[in-house]
Amino acid sequence: MHIFTFFRKSFFKRLFILAPACCFSYVCGLGAIISGIVYDESDKPVEYASVRLSSEDSKYIKGGVSTEKGVYFIDGLENGKYIISFSCVGYESQSIPFEISNDNNLNLNVNLKTTHTSLDEVVVTGDRFIRTADGLKIYPDKQQKKHSGSGFDLINNLMIPGVSVDVAKGSVRAFGGSVAIYIDGMKSDYREMQQLRPEDVESVQYMEAPTGKYAGDNASINIILKKRTSGGYVSIDALQRLGYLNGDYNLAARYYNKNTQYTLYGGIDYNKINGNRLDKQETILFPLEPIDRNYATAGSRMSNNNQYAQFRIRNKNDRRTLRATFNFLRNATPEDFTSYMLTYSGNTIGNRRVDASQNTVTRNYQYNLGLSGNFKLSHNQMIDASASATASRNHYDYCYTENNEAAISNTLENLYNFQGNINYIKNFNNSNSLTIKLFELFNVSSADYRGTDSSWQHLWTSETILFAEYARQLWGIASLRLTPGMSAQVYRQHGHDRVSKFGPRAQIVFTLKPARNQFIQLNGSYGNSYPELSYMNGATQQVDMIQQKKGNPNLKQTKLTTAMGVYGIGFKRLNLQAMLLYNGADDLPLPSYFIEKDMLVQTFDGNGIWRQLNGSLSATWTPSNIFNMQAGGGYMYNRYSRVADLSAACWYATLSANIYLKDFAIFLRGATPQKAVSLELETVKTIWQYSISATWSKGPFRAEVGFNNPFLKHPYYDMNILLPVYNSSSRRYSKTDSQSAYLKLSYYFDFGKKTKHDKVNIDKTINSGILKAN
Template structure:
């Protein structure tokens, strides 16, 4: 920026002139071409940050210069701005736009906080009144209305109330899925687990981003949900919630506290879950075809008992600024099943005919501490870097005692499992709304298990998978866009007695989108992926199932390959939102159950040499009859073929309906789904599940949320059927359980805020206890 100016002869310059020249040259900010930064924040009337608001830098004659959007905390900035007078224009969905003058000098300028007023506006042919679906370039922005927020107690409740057509939300189990598989959940861009979303307070959720064709940091997911929350800088809360089931013992009780101070937040969460009921009861017919004779066996459960309890504790510290979001978390989970018992009557016929009683007693105990570090960094306004590292240690104990008459079988396993997961994502925004990114992941497990009893053995296994992806998003003209995600997977695992197994796999996700207009889209996708075997399958162990059957591990399983082609039409038409799609999927080297005979025993093991083909079609729609009445309908068609040795085919149609009605402080929900029939690609069995229906009513007021409901209120005997036919082994099984019969529940939640109201902390603890122990059913 310094200009070279030649000196004049001494005769032509005076001392005063020289002094003046030096003062000007040494003056801070002397250059007429200095470039500076201007920045600020955008909030609503409640002083809540307005994330992803549009900010435009204009000349005083309104000519456009540059544009940007606010981050999740409402902050924005413009760099390399020439000193001058400007206009700044602010706008976002559901708020009145605002334009302010700004005078920029030779120094970085921080502008006053801009407050936007709420307004009902029409955007993309969708009225921001009631639940709003706004189609963005790479996602759908869903803005919850007051009714949906008021009558929700958790993050899952709110997602359920939104009735997004292509999503299936089970708010009771916390499972969120779409036609292609499980949906990844995020909170402010950070990957979330069940407890994290369960502990979200709906009134703290500003809006929800639904990435039905994930790009950028979400690339690689089947689909992604990102909750955008309102963040505060002071105050805190104490919360209590509990859910008690009626019909059998099932309780879920949680307590949490959170304190906010400036950009920092600190939280402590804890909980206790317990359940006790009559266990799964089975009626099973089996046929085993030995070379010289056939054995028939009929099994009837005479008594079943199940008891489980779980405790968790989480400590978390978080720091969020305009430039970064970093957190550290320490978690502890204890899961115990002190009782899982079944007594049965066995009737044998064929080669031998006799009746005998059996008893199956199992106990499990797992303790898992873990540490998670997370960081998201805005390197520049167009570049982001995200890093996540998590390590966990798990101690598992498993004991099984099986008796049949006077014969006794014993299995006792002690396991230590170490897990480490690391991922980093880099993304840069290019011109014309294009973007380029890279994602590196590594997942590693090491397990050591000592088996004693019928078969004494020490099993040591390590498994690691490294994945790398590039992600490029390109807009073509105004109506076409493409997302291309090439990558690879490098899978390694080694059992202590075997050579290392190594598998390279090409991975790719490509999506092509044609935007018909602002409310209609056509999408086509081609995906290539892989799937690793479950860690509990890879061993050289034998275990006694009963005195006719042995379960055996297989350390030589192949890498499963997945190929998927799909096409979809999606539309948001005033009150109606819907999609129609069709998908073809081929699975090569599918890992499944394998049966073969060895002497006088049936061996149940695993194989990876079969293929599976799926043809699927779906219709999903939701309709808002009024602000008080909403409905959602889903219909699915499945056609599955497993060719080759067993040649299994199944066709099924499934339909479901959900209806929500809001009235003042009350909300009523009615839901139901038809019976289902699906092929389980692991067990190779056809599973038939009964129809399910239920209703709930909730009352919400200030910090209170009370809900009561019932499932299958008029059904006494829900039966789950399963059958399979193999060349040497056939079976048919009917299962019943108290938890699948008519039940009720009551749920109560209360939150007390102190200081300035604060968003409820989210527990991102994974409460699953990992294990590589091979267990019998």
């Protein structure tokens, strides 16, 4: 598990105390206020409408945007005559003259008329991002949607300041953590994002300070789709890679019947890779005599395959949205084999060379049923609720051999999971809101270990999180979010007493918009996290002839502290964002090694300390609709202590550019190497990453060809572990990091009225509580 997936929230207490003082000059002498609600022709609120205030001679004074409820608010007005203008994509602009006298406040509501221009015909010029109370509202242009093959492609092509997207892995990150993705206000996942057809996207909301139903997220993106009530589609896509054998094939179908939509999709993918290499030197500091081991890879081969299917029903009306989903997933690794020339050396044993090999075989099945709903109780109250149940059956077979000796493990696990979530949201006047959120995660793992070390392990865990968030708008230019809460974990490992742990949680976020094109955010949190199931396992696995791996049922609750400051400014064609981030973790479970009965034993020590400091700068430049560019970079420092004293620091940079030429588009990506210490206490130096791809899109046909690291034949990752009783230095080469090319083709067929189309893929991850030797 990578360290950067471990932390999600932020805390900046000292800076928050200073922040209101920085705003004092805005509070004094506010003057008169003009406020109101922006409606459409049917008296429904228009969200994120642009509001512009100018003098009688049309000189710009200040501006803003309406909230999700259509409310706008402009203060600091002196006596005099003004013009206020309202505009929004899909509506006719409207300008209204008014006068302020005797410092009296004015309430002015407005109704905007709908235009007959399709969003696909809109050409976005000037400011690409509309700043809102909690982030940005973005209307993708026709070229960005046309040359995106998935939801991740689209977010990547939007080049949102401070947001990084790994399209291949399906991850979106901002502010040092993951970004939660929603589609039409309902939580999405990797599968839905890969399925999403960008041409059907109407707009994208990016929330830097999520509130309401999005409360608790580090940052949120809500993708709003065009509304459809009839018709359907069938789509297919296929990807084939050269350089190593990899294929991905998917089929999807969707049908709309008034307020109900039915979706069915499935697919397969496979990998077959030969020639990966791991060369490693390690020293085990046994009390009587250190032993050195030198691994030289003689050969390797790996193959895996995945199959999936999903059926979903969704029904929506003005009062509520209901969704039911059934998933089936199978993944298998029939072979993951590596052979070594292994050399032992020491004062007593001298040099001894042996033939060694290891092979891992896995088979996993997962069934999942999910139910969710949004319910509007009144015009200002809402409940979000979701529940899912998952059953998994995991097979894990491991075999390590040295000459005529072997270490064998055959494990069968049944894993059951339940997740429940309920949110209550109440909106008050002036865009203030209260959110109460309750989350429950329950796991039961039962595993039968057979082989060199046999045992039966049974573990159940329950984790509950409860918090309330109050969000308040301040002075028309700032907002404050206060989120107190608590979490509890109860678990029991077979043969051990039940353990109960409780901990407080708190988050505070202060956001200031000193001008229409600027924002400042001070963000901080204190929270906690609990170890993974496999860490708390009581099993023992034999890794090789002199090494074992053990779980630890007595790990502690990890305490998390985060602090962040962000400043963003946008010009007509250039957007900049600077961020300073601090992450800390105490009582963090980390690998620990000790000697026991002539064996090196790896387990987990729950006393670890981790600190990280990250400063970054991101810039998005859009000189024209043909060319867009995003660049970012910064400095990152990581340090671990107590269990081990390790640190690493590096400068890093990324660059991406998009070129749109009608039916064709070219995409360039690049990233410098990084150096960091992982949760495995391994200091890793990564490689250069760069790629070039091109797409052609015409009607229902789309073709994409790409090249990854075209000039890197043998890229190596350098990895080191330096601990009191165990040291290692290794170099890893993987075919997936070397030069490769791919071709992806897709086609869709509409029936009935035009509808949304999906690109299909799947999250192949199946959870497991098995303690694995490798």
